[in-house]
Amino acid sequence: MIGLFTADEVRAAEAPLLAATPPGTLMQRAATGLATVCARLLGSTYGRRVVLLVGGGNNGGDALFAGASLAGRGARVTAVLLDPQRAHPAGLAALRRAGGRVAAAGDRGTDQLIARADLVLDGMLGIGGRGGLRPDAAELTRAAAEGAGITVAVDVPSGVDASTGAVDGVAFPAMHTVTFGAVKRGLVVGEGRGHAGRVHLVDIGLAPHLPPPGVRQLTDPDAAARLEPPSAGDDKYSQGVVGVVAGSATYPGAGVLCTGAALRTRPGLVRYAGAAAEGVRAAWPEAIVTAGRPGEAGRVQAWVVGPGMGTDDAARDVLAEVLATDVPVLVDADALTLLAREPGLVRRRSAPTVLTPHDREFERFGAPVGADRIGAARRLAAELGAVVLLKGDGTVVADPDGTAFVNGTGTADLATAGTGDVLSGIAGALLATGLPAAEAAAVAAHLHGRTGQLAARRGPLIAGDLVRRLPEAVGRVRGIPVDGLGDSGA
Ligand SMILES: NC(=O)C1=CN([C@@H]2O[C@H](COP(=O)(O)OP(=O)(O)OC[C@H]3O[C@@H](n4cnc5c(N)ncnc54)[C@H](OP(=O)(O)O)[C@@H]3O)[C@@H](O)[C@H]2O)[C@@H](O)CC1
Numbered sequence: 001m002i003g004l005f006t007a008d009e010v011r012a013a014e015a016p017l018l019a020a021t022p023p024g025t026l027m028q029r030a031a032t033g034l035a036t037v038c039a040r041l042l043g044s045t046y047g048r049r050v051v052l053l054v055g056g057g058n059n060g061g062d063a064l065f066a067g068a069s070l071a072g073r074g075a076r077v078t079a080v081l082l083d084p085q086r087a088h089p090a091g092l093a094a095l096r097r098a099g100g101r102v103a104a105a106g107d108r109g110t111d112q113l114i115a116r117a118d119l120v121l122d123g124m125l126g127i128g129g130r131g132g133l134r135p136d137a138a139e140l141t142r143a144a145a146e147g148a149g150i151t152v153a154v155d156v157p158s159g160v161d162a163s164t165g166a167v168d169g170v171a172f173p174a175m176h177t178v179t180f181g182a183v184k185r186g187l188v189v190g191e192g193r194g195h196a197g198r199v200h201l202v203d204i205g206l207a208p209h210l211p212p213p214g215v216r217q218l219t220d221p222d223a224a225a226r227l228e229p230p231s232a233g234d235d236k237y238s239q240g241v242v243g244v245v246a247g248s249a250t251y252p253g254a255g256v257l258c259t260g261a262a263l264r265t266r267p268g269l270v271r272y273a274g275a276a277a278e279g280v281r282a283a284w285p286e287a288i289v290t291a292g293r294p295g296e297a298g299r300v301q302a303w304v305v306g307p308g309m310g311t312d313d314a315a316r317d318v319l320a321e322v323l324a325t326d327v328p329v330l331v332d333a334d335a336l337t338l339l340a341r342e343p344g345l346v347r348r349r350s351a352p353t354v355l356t357p358h359d360r361e362f363e364r365f366g367a368p369v370g371a372d373r374i375g376a377a378r379r380l381a382a383e384l385g386a387v388v389l390l391k392g393d394g395t396v397v398a399d400p401d402g403t404a405f406v407n408g409t410g411t412a413d414l415a416t417a418g419t420g421d422v423l424s425g426i427a428g429a430l431l432a433t434g435l436p437a438a439e440a441a442a443v444a445a446h447l448h449g450r451t452g453q454l455a456a457r458r459g460p461l462i463a464g465d466l467v468r469r470l471p472e473a474v475g476r477v478r479g480i481p482v483d484g485l486g487d488s489g490a
């Protein structure tokens with residue numbers, strides 16, 4: 001698992017390390033790692049134009065030392081200083097010694113310099129940044145956004161809140177972020193995720209000083225460890241039976257997608273109960289289908305309730321019936337709308353409940369998501385005593401006990417009708433296996449994102465493609481090579 005940390009946690013961890021190492025050691029480690037990544041991105045350094053955007057703190061110091069290293073390898077490096085009086089003196093001296101040039105923000109020609117750069121390094125502000133970018137920093141950021149060069153952020157893209165990912169106004173649009181010692185939460189969640197690009201972690205020796213992470217990201221091996229294949233003694237019941245209540249007679253699609261996703265994730269046994277029975281039976285002869293109530297479907301180890309089921313009184317009664325059971329329940333879509341009117345239905349449960357809102361559904365529970373997505377998901381989870389899977393850029397899963405996950409997989413192609421129904425089916429199947437609810441939700445988000453990445457490689461995807469590609473994606477997460485895809489990366 002990858003630990004995700006706030007700026008304060010990183011600062012606190014740095015303190016003993018700074019005290020135990022000679023002055024400047026950590027910055028040298030950071031700058032060396034940064035220069036290595038930049039050189040790799042450039043391919044060759046000789047003659048390449050590099051512009052450093054340099055703020056008055058240590059983030060600027062990192063950029064200056066890395067720039068000195070690139071200048072030493074033949075790159076044509078110019079530092080643009082936001083505040084010439086406060087630029088890191090030793091870093092500036094190192095850059096000058098290596099043959100780098102220095103300009104000030106606002107000098108004539110700075111915009112053209114940035115526009116023509118092969119690589120723009122953002123060392124304006126890191127974990128010391130507060131609030132929206134000041135006008136001069138915002139101006140340099142705009143120039144970098146318009147240029148054609150590779151954009152690399154030092155530690156954190158300037159303008160992104162390192163702890164929450166919030167962006168107030170503009171922020172540096174990095175294709176790559178080279179971060180030091182620990183992955184900051186703001187690089188993987190909310191608006192920050194889109195500004196950070198690919199994240200490269202440079203080891204500066206911080207790990208032993210970091211607290212146990214309260215927020216984590218799953219890797220493929222973490223997900224694989226929770227997607228155990230059936231063993232020789234398993235039968236169709238022992239893998240966990242999942243029940244699905246989704247879709248309506250007029251719109252059976254949600255029931256078909258949700259049931260299909262559950263079957264393809266964990267093909268033990270799926271029971272369907274509801275008005276889309278006919279459509280589900282036709283699509284999935286493997287499922288056991290009833291047009292009756294959930295109580296008539298037979299015993300299950302987890303329920304999925306909500307997608308496409310409507311919000312009328314009958315739907316409300318079905319939801320109440322499912323929530324009155326003593327097994328884990330995943331509540332999605334229409335059932336979230338109903339639950340927001342009657343949150344007591346979930347508070348009185350003893351078995352785990354997982355809620356899977358997007359932002360508008362979340363807001364129905366009383367307050368908008370706001371800029372701190374992890375904080376918002378944790379608040380609602382604690383309030384309702386339920387796991388909250390908040391969909392979005394960097395889907396957040398929050399457990400009522402305070403632990404949380406931020407998903408690291410996925411693609412913008414997943415923003416299409418029915419993909420949420422698929423996620424619910426995957427998560428329901430994993431809940432039925434007995435995984436702790438927050439882990440089931442986090443693994444489901446991971447697998448759903450990987451499946452989307454896989455499906456999107458062959459062109460625009462629709463939700464049904466995800467269902468079809470799920471077995472391949474499970475194999476891939478487990479590290480089994482998939483024929484015909486040409487590489488192993490996502
Ligand atoms: N500590 C260590 O051992 C190590 C630290 N490391 C590096 O140091 C970084 C942290 O350095 P830091 O603490 O000096 O703060 P930093 O991020 O440079 O920002 C402060 C500057 O930004 C300015 N500024 C603030 N808000 C602003 C705004 N909205 N708009 C515009 N400007 C704004 C602020 O101005 P001021 O408010 O003081 O006027 C000040 O000039 C960290 O991210 C990592 O890169 C690595 O070398 C590894 C070892």
Ligand SMILES: [K+]
Binds near residue numbers: 122
């Ligand atoms: K930065």
